[in-house]
Amino acid sequence: MSYAKGDAEILLALNEYRYLQSSQLSWLLSRSAQVTRRRCRELISLGYVTGIERTPFNERVFALGSKGFEWVAAEIGRKGNLPFSKKAARIETPFLAHALLSNDCRISFSLATREHPHVALLRSVGESEMAAPDEREPWKKYVLYERLTYEANGKKKHTSFRPDAAVFLYPRSQGPRHLGAFYIEADRNTESVSARIAEKFTGYRLYYDRELYSRLFGASVMRVLFVLDNGNFGRRARTMQSLLQATAENLGDPNPVEGEGSPADFVHMFRFADARVLTDKNIIDEPVFQDWRGNPISLYRRTANA
Numbered sequence: 001m002s003y004a005k006g007d008a009e010i011l012l013a014l015n016e017y018r019y020l021q022s023s024q025l026s027w028l029l030s031r032s033a034q035v036t037r038r039r040c041r042e043l044i045s046l047g048y049v050t051g052i053e054r055t056p057f058n059e060r061v062f063a064l065g066s067k068g069f070e071w072v073a074a075e076i077g078r079k080g081n082l083p084f085s086k087k088a089a090r091i092e093t094p095f096l097a098h099a100l101l102s103n104d105c106r107i108s109f110s111l112a113t114r115e116h117p118h119v120a121l122l123r124s125v126g127e128s129e130m131a132a133p134d135e136r137e138p139w140k141k142y143v144l145y146e147r148l149t150y151e152a153n154g155k156k157k158h159t160s161f162r163p164d165a166a167v168f169l170y171p172r173s174q175g176p177r178h179l180g181a182f183y184i185e186a187d188r189n190t191e192s193v194s195a196r197i198a199e200k201f202t203g204y205r206l207y208y209d210r211e212l213y214s215r216l217f218g219a220s221v222m223r224v225l226f227v228l229d230n231g232n233f234g235r236r237a238r239t240m241q242s243l244l245q246a247t248a249e250n251l252g253d254p255n256p257v258e259g260e261g262s263p264a265d266f267v268h269m270f271r272f273a274d275a276r277v278l279t280d281k282n283i284i285d286e287p288v289f290q291d292w293r294g295n296p297i298s299l300y301r302r303t304a305n306a
Contacts, residue, residue: 006031007039008075011048014064015072017103018128019052019096021059028107043068052096061096094190101186101229101275102126102164109167109182111280119284119300122168122176138162144183148206161203161212163224168217181219182299186275189230193239201247205266223299225289226272233274237290244270244292267292271299 009029014020020028026036040062043049047067051060064072106124113121131143139147139160146161163183170176183204191197204224207213213222228236248254248264256264271289282288287296 007043007048010036010039010043011064011068011072012075014049014062014068015076016124016126017106018126019061019063019099020103021061021100023059024100024103024107025062028110061100094188098164098186098188098190101188101227102184104275105184105186105225105227105278105283106165106167108278108280108283109169112284113169116172116284118172119169120172122170122179124168125166127162127164146203146207146212148203148210150202150206159199159203159206161207168219176218177220179217179219180221180223181213181217182223182225185224185226187226187228187236189228189232189236193236193243197240198243201243204269205247208266208269222269223271224269225299226270227275227278228272229275231276233272233276237272238294240270240272241290241292241294271297 006029010025013025013028017024017028022033022037022040025031025040026033029036037060040049040051044051044062044065047065048071049068050063050065052063103126106126109121110124113119125143127142127144129143130141132140135141137147139145142162144161144163144166148159148161150157150159164186165184167182167184168179169182170179185200187197208222213219226237226240230236244267245254248256248267251262251264253262253264256262256267258265258268268291270292272291273289277288284300285298287298289297289299291297
């Protein structure tokens with residue numbers, strides 16, 4: 001491959017994030033949009049990048065092309081079994097929009113922590129990242145996928161735990177032994193709160209109760225970040241918060257105190273934010289999230305020790 005400066009960064013970014021708009025690439029790599037688009041067009045002509053066609057009104061999306069897969073596999077020392085199919089251009093529009101929203105969140109955390117005085121990023125994980133590529137069952141294959149079994153009304157049931165992404169943060173003054181696991185749910189108002197979101201809440205409760213965030217990743221704190229898009233934040237967030245309140249009441253504790261071991265304690269994990277206002281400038285320090293009761297809250301609050 002004949003490199004222009006920075007082409008390797010584009011290919012590695014597409015490997016990490018799977019799908020990126022030109023604006024996301026320029027944002028992530030701190031380059032002008034014009035230069036980024038020009039290099040992507042050149043990489044498309046060379047077979048290293050694929051341009052995903054949407055509608056004339058949508059910004060173009062890029063993914064790795066066949067030569068890009070080969071280059072990345074050689075660069076990271078992996079033969080075959082890359083985290084996702086080479087048929088990147090065959091994708092349904094709703095899934096793509098969902099993936100791009102999830103990547104907006106991951107990029108925000110990546111940029112926010114580069115020079116943050118108090119918070120560092122240990123790891124960012126997308127839903128396509130594999131733990132064991134040769135496994136057949138998804139809960140063994142993917143890093144963030146878990147199959148959880150539980151009993152309800154005397155019957156054994158199963159639910160799938162699979163967040164859209166996760167970032168693992170820690171206070172610089174204390175180091176990774178005080179790791180926090182932040183699971184991201186990119187919500188575009190396409191799923192029923194009473195059915196699908198309720199099932200997700202069940203999965204998160206089981207995952208939290210079994211302390212899998214600690215056992216699997218060594219985290220001491222767990223948070224779930226619902227990032228809501230599609231212009232209906234207030235109503236959608238209130239519906240989810242009401243469901244959490246009803247769940248706490250059904251568990252016998254409508255006012256659980258975090259850390260006191262109540263069965264309803266899990267509700268304190270949840271945070272809700274409007275995707276339209278989140279940026280790398282405010283995602284950590286400013287109260288752009290709401291807690292389970294709708295109170296504004298920031299993800300990071302400095303203490304005397306951090």
